[in-house]
Amino acid sequence: MTDAAPVISCRNVWKLFGADPHGYLASAGRGQSFEEIRKAGYIAAVRDVSIEVGRGEMLVIMGLSGSGKSTLVRCMSRLIDITGGEVIVDGQDVMALNERELIELRRRKMGMVFQSFGLLPHRTVLDNVAFPLEMRGQDRHDRRERAMEVIKLVGLEGREEYFPRELSGGQQQRVGIARSLAIEPDIWFLDEPFSALDPLIRREMQDEFLRLRGMLGKTIVFITHDFDEALRLADRIAIMKDGAVEQCDTPDRIVLKPATEYVAKFTEDVEKSRVVHAKVLAQPINGHPVDGPAVAADATVLQLARQLVNESREMLPVADKSGRLIGAMNRQEALDILLGSV
Amino acid sequence: MAVTDLTSGQVRRFARPHTAAVLLALAALLALAKPALPEFLTRVPGWAVLPYDVWMQGLFDFIKDDLGLIHVTRTISAGLEWLLDITANLLYGKNRWPYLGPIPWTAVAAVAAVTGYALKGWRMALLAGGTFVWVALVGQWEIAMQTMSVIAVAAPVAALAGLLLGLAAWKFPRFERALMPLLAVFQTLPFFTYLLPAVIFFKVGPTAGCVATVVYAVPPMVLMTALGLKKVSSEVVEAGHMSGSTRWQMLRHVYIPSARTELLVGVNQVIMLSLAMVVLTAFIGMPGLGAKLLSLMNSLKLGRSFEIGVTIVLIAVTLDRCSKAWVVKQPEHFERGTPWWRRNQVLLIGIAAFLGFLIVAQFVQVADHIKRDQDFSIGAEIDGVIRAILSNKAITGITEWLRWFLITWVLIPFRNGLLWLPTASVVLAAAAAGHFVGGRRSALLAGAFFGIVALTGWWDRSIITLYAVISAVVLAALIGLPLGILAARRKKWAEPILLVCDTAQTFPSFVYLIPAIMLFGVNDVSVVFAIFIFATVPLMRYTIEGIRAVPEELLEAADMSGATRRQKLLKVQLPLALPTMAVGFNQAIMFAFFMVIIAAFIGTQDLGQELQKTLAGNQLGKNFVLGMCVALMALSFDHIIMRWSANRRRALGVF
Numbered sequence: 001m002t003d004a005a006p007v008i009s010c011r012n013v014w015k016l017f018g019a020d021p022h023g024y025l026a027s028a029g030r031g032q033s034f035e036e037i038r039k040a041g042y043i044a045a046v047r048d049v050s051i052e053v054g055r056g057e058m059l060v061i062m063g064l065s066g067s068g069k070s071t072l073v074r075c076m077s078r079l080i081d082i083t084g085g086e087v088i089v090d091g092q093d094v095m096a097l098n099e100r101e102l103i104e105l106r107r108r109k110m111g112m113v114f115q116s117f118g119l120l121p122h123r124t125v126l127d128n129v130a131f132p133l134e135m136r137g138q139d140r141h142d143r144r145e146r147a148m149e150v151i152k153l154v155g156l157e158g159r160e161e162y163f164p165r166e167l168s169g170g171q172q173q174r175v176g177i178a179r180s181l182a183i184e185p186d187i188w189f190l191d192e193p194f195s196a197l198d199p200l201i202r203r204e205m206q207d208e209f210l211r212l213r214g215m216l217g218k219t220i221v222f223i224t225h226d227f228d229e230a231l232r233l234a235d236r237i238a239i240m241k242d243g244a245v246e247q248c249d250t251p252d253r254i255v256l257k258p259a260t261e262y263v264a265k266f267t268e269d270v271e272k273s274r275v276v277h278a279k280v281l282a283q284p285i286n287g288h289p290v291d292g293p294a295v296a297a298d299a300t301v302l303q304l305a306r307q308l309v310n311e312s313r314e315m316l317p318v319a320d321k322s323g324r325l326i327g328a329m330n331r332q333e334a335l336d337i338l339l340g341s342v
Numbered sequence: 343m344a345v346t347d348l349t350s351g352q353v354r355r356f357a358r359p360h361t362a363a364v365l366l367a368l369a370a371l372l373a374l375a376k377p378a379l380p381e382f383l384t385r386v387p388g389w390a391v392l393p394y395d396v397w398m399q400g401l402f403d404f405i406k407d408d409l410g411l412i413h414v415t416r417t418i419s420a421g422l423e424w425l426l427d428i429t430a431n432l433l434y435g436k437n438r439w440p441y442l443g444p445i446p447w448t449a450v451a452a453v454a455a456v457t458g459y460a461l462k463g464w465r466m467a468l469l470a471g472g473t474f475v476w477v478a479l480v481g482q483w484e485i486a487m488q489t490m491s492v493i494a495v496a497a498p499v500a501a502l503a504g505l506l507l508g509l510a511a512w513k514f515p516r517f518e519r520a521l522m523p524l525l526a527v528f529q530t531l532p533f534f535t536y537l538l539p540a541v542i543f544f545k546v547g548p549t550a551g552c553v554a555t556v557v558y559a560v561p562p563m564v565l566m567t568a569l570g571l572k573k574v575s576s577e578v579v580e581a582g583h584m585s586g587s588t589r590w591q592m593l594r595h596v597y598i599p600s601a602r603t604e605l606l607v608g609v610n611q612v613i614m615l616s617l618a619m620v621v622l623t624a625f626i627g628m629p630g631l632g633a634k635l636l637s638l639m640n641s642l643k644l645g646r647s648f649e650i651g652v653t654i655v656l657i658a659v660t661l662d663r664c665s666k667a668w669v670v671k672q673p674e675h676f677e678r679g680t681p682w683w684r685r686n687q688v689l690l691i692g693i694a695a696f697l698g699f700l701i702v703a704q705f706v707q708v709a710d711h712i713k714r715d716q717d718f719s720i721g722a723e724i725d726g727v728i729r730a731i732l733s734n735k736a737i738t739g740i741t742e743w744l745r746w747f748l749i750t751w752v753l754i755p756f757r758n759g760l761l762w763l764p765t766a767s768v769v770l771a772a773a774a775a776g777h778f779v780g781g782r783r784s785a786l787l788a789g790a791f792f793g794i795v796a797l798t799g800w801w802d803r804s805i806i807t808l809y810a811v812i813s814a815v816v817l818a819a820l821i822g823l824p825l826g827i828l829a830a831r832r833k834k835w836a837e838p839i840l841l842v843c844d845t846a847q848t849f850p851s852f853v854y855l856i857p858a859i860m861l862f863g864v865n866d867v868s869v870v871f872a873i874f875i876f877a878t879v880p881l882m883r884y885t886i887e888g889i890r891a892v893p894e895e896l897l898e899a900a901d902m903s904g905a906t907r908r909q910k911l912l913k914v915q916l917p918l919a920l921p922t923m924a925v926g927f928n929q930a931i932m933f934a935f936f937m938v939i940i941a942a943f944i945g946t947q948d949l950g951q952e953l954q955k956t957l958a959g960n961q962l963g964k965n966f967v968l969g970m971c972v973a974l975m976a977l978s979f980d981h982i983i984m985r986w987s988a989n990r991r992r993a994l995g996v997f
Contacts, residue, residue, distance in 0.1 A: 107586030118581035122599040132585035161675040
């Protein structure tokens, strides 16, 4: 899924708010806890975060409000200047870019979707979507044509002459998504894109999002406070608390092996069989005799439930899409997950 | 940490009224001990009054002549004059380039009606068109257009200047910190202090009137611009950045369009202040509605004054309603493929109507202009009616008794009492009030402001000004507050009364003098009466709004606790409405300070009278000193009341 060079890499990133954050960070060193920093009169929004996002990967950053997740994503796009560490995007240190280069980077490579949509109220849907194209000076005809393409892509055809206030929340967010895709960005930031929508629409938009994601294959950083949403969408999840990353791993492993008590609180009530895939349970075969038909590597335990119950074999072979055997799954282990006795 | 915070807060809360009480007791003691007081505590002795006016005059002369500011301003006035000549030519046919005007009144009225329709539909069209038809039919077209030609230049210039200053204030916090106190002073300076410098630095006539109007109308635009730009949602700003906008693109495509509402509210205020000021430029001989009104009132032609009053009010209401409709007007979409003439239908109708009436006016004289003997003015008849009413024994009996009662038993004793108070005692009382609301800093501020007034040597005149203000505002509170409370009880009443108040607030202050003079003639009572009506409006308005803003939940909670209506009013509604009511009270006082100066031409004995004299003598230094006396007193009240209101709001947790 990921190739060698990460698209975004954060190394020991710090963001402090307060009177003299740089001075404080330099003098107090980097081992301070959130509370210690707060006593010194600073707010640690991002605390020593190191994360990498590979090409084509989707990283979901999950945390409750005030955990620093929105700040972190703004550090990646340099909407906020970081206090310490470095952020490398596509091989460039974003803090070293001048204004011109930063604008260029955003015009060519980045798109962002916002929680409250961030639409310009005085522009029609078409003009909102064409806005990034207009900013980089594309001519009127070209940009309208491209904007129409994206509007069709998000299913808003026929609404292009409407103003944002004439649309429902879900439709407005479709406009936000269309705008962020207009320049065909490599990197797609989504800051709690579905949090302002009601639950039914949210579900619909998540499906829509998965469809787009499958079509476009972009590198994605997705912010949410909804753990279920994170499990549903992510390749990897980074769970944040008090500005620091508690655990960063695939949904399966987070559910199976929460690294801290804090993470465990989230995973407690999750039905694990929906999350855990066969491939994660596959162990090296190491000469064990396995026979019979193989189960699909990206089937969840829940999807295999009937088979697991009826099966008599102790070890089930697991095969990936191309049919290649990648290991064997212990049936008992899978049943434990299914019955929630892990 | 939290514990120490709490205790220190409590200590301060007790300490404040304590010190304030000591100061107040001291003030009372000084007043009681007046006969025994040394001279310098009663009044600032003559030798201590330095010739500030001479110094200021010197400073102004230095800036004007030696630094050459006069050349700069004369250049500006040349530019302004060029613009004013264009509007004057177009609107009332002044003999200047482009030699096209005057535009026939029917064409102007038609464009006004179409504009009204575009902004808010048929009723607005009727109001806007009807206003101009009235103006023409009543035979005031030329003077009204003289007034409009100045507004047409002053309002856009003021809006643009306010926008630029507001942008700078938003961009550079340091500039904002320097600008805000200046704006506060500007908003409390009496209008004479705008007029005289305008006359001296910019030629007499429309140019000076225009400059004074622009300066007077700028502050709210600056405030609204800075406010609007700060309020743009951070996500919209971020979306702009992520779309790769440059700084200029951010401003042009993101900030300014997103702050549209606040900017247009600023424009509305600019237009209304322009109208109010343009009318007042009559005092420097600007022709137009104001000048006509002034001369008619001087010769007590009340019927014609009344007609002009109606014209001014109609124009004010039209300008206000149209610009407010513009604020709330949202763009509406057209389906794809709508032809261009449908998209711009209203604009095309407007152009067609304009051209149509232009052509008609070539052939039909009444459509071009209304001649003197063709108008429908009934000023003389109204005059007769008013005289008949005023000669009615019952009415004159009441007004004369009121006049006698107020003058003999209220106004004169109150004035003499205030004048009797030793200066030191008044300054101390101001400091006590300051200390009560804002601690040492406010005490120093209020005390110092009144102290400076004393040191200028204009103490008695200032006290007479203060006396008129206080008596009128107290009267206004006695009547306006109960009325407001009553009106707020029923939705059915509250809304029409709010509408009346809103409308009345758009009237230029000048027109409030008309009923005052009608009823009470030319004396102190009519001054107080004019201020009283003018000040009642904001008091009522904010009382109603304050009470209505109390959350429904709290009222339900009170009902469920078994509160009677009286208990609900006293224990729930009034305490929560007080901060808002205080804002209304403050506005009433500011209005009163403004009005009392205008009343100078009735023949008061206060600062306004002295200010009016400086106009004749071109005494810029003295004018400035007098103006500052008014501004400093107004600012003391403003600071104390607004501080108190903010404290209450914070204590109640409402913002």
